[in-house]
Amino acid sequence: QQQVKQSPQSLIVQKGGISIINCAYENTAFDYFPWYQQFPGKGPALLIAIRPDVSEKKEGRFTISFNKSAKQFSLHIMDSQPGDSATYFCAFRSGNTPLVFGKGTRLSVIA
Amino acid sequence: EAGVAQSPRYKIIEKRQSVAFWCNPISGHATLYWYQQILGQGPKLLIQFQNNGVVDDSQLPKDRFSAERLKGVDSTLKIQPAKLEDSAVYLCASINTGTSGEQYFGPGTRLTVT
Numbered sequence: 001q002q003q004v005k006q007s008p009q010s011l012i013v014q015k016g017g018i019s020i021i022n023c024a025y026e027n028t029a030f031d032y033f034p035w036y037q038q039f040p041g042k043g044p045a046l047l048i049a050i051r052p053d054v055s056e057k058k059e060g061r062f063t064i065s066f067n068k069s070a071k072q073f074s075l076h077i078m079d080s081q082p083g084d085s086a087t088y089f090c091a092f093r094s095g096n097t098p099l100v101f102g103k104g105t106r107l108s109v110i111a
Numbered sequence: 112e113a114g115v116a117q118s119p120r121y122k123i124i125e126k127r128q129s130v131a132f133w134c135n136p137i138s139g140h141a142t143l144y145w146y147q148q149i150l151g152q153g154p155k156l157l158i159q160f161q162n163n164g165v166v167d168d169s170q171l172p173k174d175r176f177s178a179e180r181l182k183g184v185d186s187t188l189k190i191q192p193a194k195l196e197d198s199a200v201y202l203c204a205s206i207n208t209g210t211s212g213e214q215y216f217g218p219g220t221r222l223t224v225t
Contacts, residue, residue, distance in 0.1 A: 006153075032212060043115070043202050043216030044154065088151050098144055098167065099214055102155030 006102030136205030
């Protein structure tokens, strides 16, 4: 059951550049849209999250842009750093149901 | 605030053997999840507990997987007998549904079945 489509699968960005990861969803009942960051050997950690009543949320170098009509949202990492190299997962939830995760994007930031 | 604890961190077993994983969620978190994360994929839900009751186990392969949360705190996930395709990271997560709804993950247990 493919409820979430995340792209790209992998991404290489130069240090200082902008990393952009996209997710598309099908279920219009989703009302919570987090992005998780996972380093090797660690569990996923919440990076930033948005609810559908806003179109954009910014926390430091990380921004979520949300397009409710297109059922898409994206993560932008400004001034990407080597320490941002990790796997990023978008996720969705409706009410108190469990999170549904995308397949992940492996980001590599090179100097 | 202490995070979600899991043990062991790594386990290697032969196929057809049994294995158990343990999780201690964040104190006060009523909801606990077990996820399976196969290499290169996102976490996939296995089972959800609310206190000591099962809310959703539709994705749990019940012929070989079992889980319990007897006192509404710690939880164990068991596989018996293990298959090669069970090789994955098993993640435990908890959430306090009364607050922001942020879900916290443990570090996971990496299982290798040979």
